[in-house]
Amino acid sequence: MRHRPNYLAGFGSLIWLFLVGLPLYVMLTATLRTQSDYSTSGPLSFPTHLTLQNYLDDFSNGFGRDFLNTIVVTLSVVAIVLLVVPPLAYAIVRSRHRTMSTVFRIFLLGLAIPAQAVIVPMFYVISKAGLYDNLLGIILPTAAFCLPICTLILTGAMRDITPDLYEAMAVDGASPARVFRQLVVPLSKGGLSTIVVFAALQAWNGFLFPLVLTQSDSTRVITLGLFNFQTEHGVDVPALLSAVLLSMLPILVVYLFARRALVRGLMGVGGK
Template sequence: MSTQHVTTTPVAAPGPGGPRPPVSAPRRRRPLRARLRRRPNLLAGVLATIWLILVAGPLYYMISSSLRSRSDYLSGNPLAPPSSPTLENYWTVLEGGFTRYLFNNVVVTVATVLIVVGLAVPAAYAIARSTSRLVQRGFTLLLAGLAIPAQATIIPVYLLITRMNLYDSLTAIILPTAAFALPVGTLVLTNSLRDVPRELYEAQAIDGAGAFRVLRHLVLPLARPAIVTVVIFTSLTAWNGFLFPLVLTQSESTRVLTLGLWNFQGQFGTNVPALLAAVTLSVLPIFVVYLIGRRFLLSGLTAGFGK
């Protein structure tokens, strides 16, 4: 014999003026954060659109003008799309020695990045883990380099480079560029490594890991966003460097892109499309580096500043 459960809905007792309507549960209000998310932020949208126009406008002008012929650029509307796109300007630039300047720039940038990362990672590890007052004083002294502009040291740097017989070589550009990028790289990596919980270091020590093993298996994987940030920052510094190549080199074989673009400006003084083609080619490599590491950039820059 089966029993059936009958669910009954309670009915409110009738009042003196007639039956009362059924009492419903009060509606729960959404949290303020959820309601704000549903509202469109018009101010942020307008500002983002303005920023997009400010960034995309020069890029569009540079690329579209580099695809124009010289006569089309002078006679047509510079903001209109090119009527007959051509790659003649790019061939002109490549035949004018651009590949040699590009190769020198790549050598300077890669060597500078390797020096900065190779020195900043162990230095930041020592600073983050050591409690020695001497180490902390050394870190403070290193950070003092952030307040010294390169222009103020160009004469001592020139004297050092000439005394070391490195003048007019790519090494003369690499060493001072790495020296001025090292304080920022060490600062970013130190702040990142200070976020690593102390328990992880203690667990590695219990397992019998030495300092080199901890650096390899713990520090390097956890500091990857900060390392990518240092690589991008150092690459931008070395790629766009102008002062040290200008003062410490003079021959055509050691000329980098920044001096090469300066040379193109004189060589193609009235040929603006060819000059913009050279600028476009010089921007592409560093833009690719930024696209590869952009998702690590923000987390690496903000590491350690939340405490």
């Protein structure tokens, strides 16, 4: 509708393109060259001959195992979230029980608890439970800290189901379990895919809980692998950056094929 192009914003967006594009260019080219080539010709030059050795090095450094651990953690966190959140959201939206508003308030309060604030007691609880340095010790807290936002997203989606539909099923004499299965779950698919993506992102990118709750190589997840690699062999920039690139590949795939769901899951970061 506007007749004149927005020059200022257009100019700003070009600067931003440069700020985003340059690091991505350096990362991409660095992963395809040898360490000595990177050190001598500098990060901005174009690589003279290409190599995939860096990626192979990552795998011989245990990246494959980190990757598998992260997949296990991510799938488990998503499974837990899918198991407990939909019934909870259904109860919050439909139940007339008096304590339900208290329950909802507990989860809203949970939105304000930063994971950083509880790492010390979490370390205590997980150690006492014998789960220190165990993948389960990462999975349980990570899933718990996904719950408030996932609940908020899903109750929002479920509130959009019109009361007429519930009444129609009530006429049929359907039990809550049947209403849940045949009405609530099918009609809140959008919300469900958002919480799956959100929980998966939290688990895949999670760093703090793995950092303080695990220590051995056998339980290392990708983010911790990147951190360790950086502290131990930070000079091998090409291998480091190829690990960074590998760590984002699964998310990139989701981005390419389910952009909308991913973006909604990302926005879930703010509980909106």
